[in-house]
Amino acid sequence: MGKITGFLEFDRKVESYAPVEERVKNYHEFTVPLKDNELKDQGARCMDCGIPFCHSGCPLGNLIPDFNDAVYRGKWDKAAKILHSTNNFPEFTGRLCPAPCEEACVLGINEDPVTIENIEKNIVETAFAKGWVVAEPPATRTDKKVAVVGSGPAGLAAAQQLNRAGHHVTVFERDEKPGGLLRYGIPDFKMEKNIIDRRLKVLEEEGIEFKCGVHVGKDISGEDLKNDFDAVVLSGGATVRRNLPIEGADLKGVVQAMDFLPQNNRRVDGVKTFENEIMATGKDVVVIGGGDTGSDCIGTSIRHGATSVSNFEIMPMSTVERPEGQPWPFWPMRLKTSTSHKEGAERFFSISTKKFLGDKDGNLTGLVTSEVEWIKTPGQRPQLKEVPGTEKEWKCELALLALGFTGSEMTIAEQLGIEADDRTNIKASEADYKTNVPGIFAAGDQRRGQSLIVWAISEGRQAAYHVDTYLMGESALPLKGEGDLPRV
Ligand SMILES: Cc1cc2nc3c(=O)[nH]c(=O)nc-3n(C[C@H](O)[C@H](O)[C@H](O)COP(=O)(O)OP(=O)(O)OC[C@H]3O[C@@H](n4cnc5c(N)ncnc54)[C@H](O)[C@@H]3O)c2cc1C
Ligand code: SF4
Numbered sequence: 212m213g214k215i216t217g218f219l220e221f222d223r224k225v226e227s228y229a230p231v232e233e234r235v236k237n238y239h240e241f242t243v244p245l246k247d248n249e250l251k252d253q254g255a256r257c258m259d260c261g262i263p264f265c266h267s268g269c270p271l272g273n274l275i276p277d278f279n280d281a282v283y284r285g286k287w288d289k290a291a292k293i294l295h296s297t298n299n300f301p302e303f304t305g306r307l308c309p310a311p312c313e314e315a316c317v318l319g320i321n322e323d324p325v326t327i328e329n330i331e332k333n334i335v336e337t338a339f340a341k342g343w344v345v346a347e348p349p350a351t352r353t354d355k356k357v358a359v360v361g362s363g364p365a366g367l368a369a370a371q372q373l374n375r376a377g378h379h380v381t382v383f384e385r386d387e388k389p390g391g392l393l394r395y396g397i398p399d400f401k402m403e404k405n406i407i408d409r410r411l412k413v414l415e416e417e418g419i420e421f422k423c424g425v426h427v428g429k430d431i432s433g434e435d436l437k438n439d440f441d442a443v444v445l446s447g448g449a450t451v452r453r454n455l456p457i458e459g460a461d462l463k464g465v466v467q468a469m470d471f472l473p474q475n476n477r478r479v480d481g482v483k484t485f486e487n488e489i490m491a492t493g494k495d496v497v498v499i500g501g502g503d504t505g506s507d508c509i510g511t512s513i514r515h516g517a518t519s520v521s522n523f524e525i526m527p528m529s530t531v532e533r534p535e536g537q538p539w540p541f542w543p544m545r546l547k548t549s550t551s552h553k554e555g556a557e558r559f560f561s562i563s564t565k566k567f568l569g570d571k572d573g574n575l576t577g578l579v580t581s582e583v584e585w586i587k588t589p590g591q592r593p594q595l596k597e598v599p600g601t602e603k604e605w606k607c608e609l610a611l612l613a614l615g616f617t618g619s620e621m622t623i624a625e626q627l628g629i630e631a632d633d634r635t636n637i638k639a640s641e642a643d644y645k646t647n648v649p650g651i652f653a654a655g656d657q658r659r660g661q662s663l664i665v666w667a668i669s670e671g672r673q674a675a676y677h678v679d680t681y682l683m684g685e686s687a688l689p690l691k692g693e694g695d696l697p698r699v
Pocket of ligand 2: 256257258259260263264265266275276279315316317318325327
């Protein structure tokens with residue numbers, strides 16, 4: 212433990228943000244980092260608990276008190292080694308994770324928790340700045356070939372771990388560049404894409420081969436892939452979007468969030484023309500769906516120059532404090548207000564969209580909503596009920612549907628006879644990540660359903676361990692929370 216009295220002396224302090232009127236003029240990240248001495252103080256707040264509940268909150272089992280202590284002592288190189296021993300890509304989670312570790316932090320019982328996520332980001336940024344993040348190719352190679360389908364955080368983590376074990380790894384990606392939702396979902400203002408590129412350079416130098424623009428199941432059959440490789444990891448994400456099948460849903464201007472966001476990321480990346488250009492400029496925009504995807508649509512619409520942005524959420528507004536029944540150290544469903552929400556969106560809760568309205572040319576002009584309430588009966592799922600007399604008409608020229616995802620694309624699974632679970636994801640147990648077809652494994656959103664980056668990295672790492680064991684009879688790769696420090 213760094214400073215015994217640290218948690219008594221220092222208040223929680225995280226990085227601040229550039230003013231709204233400045234940051235919405237572009238797509239750059241807008242955080243203002245803390246100074247080194249401020250970060251040391253934040254590291255000093257960690258109590259090095261006998262039972263560090265932060266570990267159990269983190270799906271990667273990050274060795275949090277150890278790197279907090281190293282930061283307090285100014286030993287950034289040691290901190291970077293500890294952090295990378297359990298997390299292949301802390302630069303993604305340090306920016307984008309909702310930080311379940313902080314909700315589980317013991318200090319959070321009666322104080323503000325340790326700023327674990329921000330410390331993590333600063334450790335990895337220091338490591339890149341100092342040139343400590345370098346390729347670590349394996350000393351020896353096996354004769355085994357592994358295919359990874361999908362280059363999101365799950366696929367990238369699996370690929371790096373399997374390459375470290377000495378296997379020949381090829382990552383297949385249907386998009387033009389690797390990164391999955393990190394590149395073609397999450398906007399640049401949350402994470403600029405050079406952050407992915409600098410890590411990909413390291414992975415390529417380590418010997419991982421990337422084949423982009425290859426849609427497995429179409430350009431290569433699942434059968435060919437299975438025959439050409441000794442093992443296959445399916446990590447294609449859960450990308451099938453949920454629709455809103457109501458009157459007027461086919462009007463021009465009713466758009467899926469996951470058509471809007473990837474297009475904008477490509478625009479920021481320099482793509483000039485699109486077949487169906489989707490812009491929010493000068494429009495009254497309604498974002499339907501109150502999650503991360505909805506929040507990203509808000510920030511993007513505001514940067515386009517929308518006239519107004521409203522955000523509808525069908526669930527009631529949560530409390531800012533932990534709700535009753537979700538005590539520490541569990542993840543609480545509290546009201547989340549993102550930086551995008553604060554950029555000028557108006558939020559409405561317990562509201563349901565009933566129909567879209569259009570003009571004679573088929574353009575969206577508005578929509579109709581009702582207020583709803585959730586009726587709770589003990590032992591049953593809450594029932595949605597419309598509140599009579601609350602119908603309201605809204606002006607709207609762009610409605611963005613951010614309603615979540617219903618499952619994964621199952622073409623490869625169908626080609627290879629792989630079983631699906633009841634949510635149309637690939638059936639594979641967390642015990643070994645094996646599908647019902649020998650040699651085929653699944654990880655990340657394609658296995659667990661749409662989730663979080665930290666879970667995707669964790670699943671990629673765990674699946675790699677089981678693939679390595681399948682190929683070699685045993686594995687020296689680490690399991691969750693073990694870290695791989697002796698090998699770094
Ligand atoms: C808009 C949005 C914002 C989000 N924001 C956050 C956030 O702030 N924090 C957070 O923790 N999580 C966030 N998430 C969730 C997070 O992005 C995902 O949980 C995570 O990316 C899942 O990783 P993955 O590797 O399993 O899949 P993905 O990232 O979905 O990657 C799958 C990849 O596989 C490719 N692929 C699929 N099928 C094939 C095929 N047949 N052949 C070749 N390639 C294929 C896809 O093109 C894609 O590149 C967000 C999600 C969305 C949609
Ligand atoms: S629970 Fe919080 S205070 Fe305790 S070791 Fe983890 S980060 Fe430090």
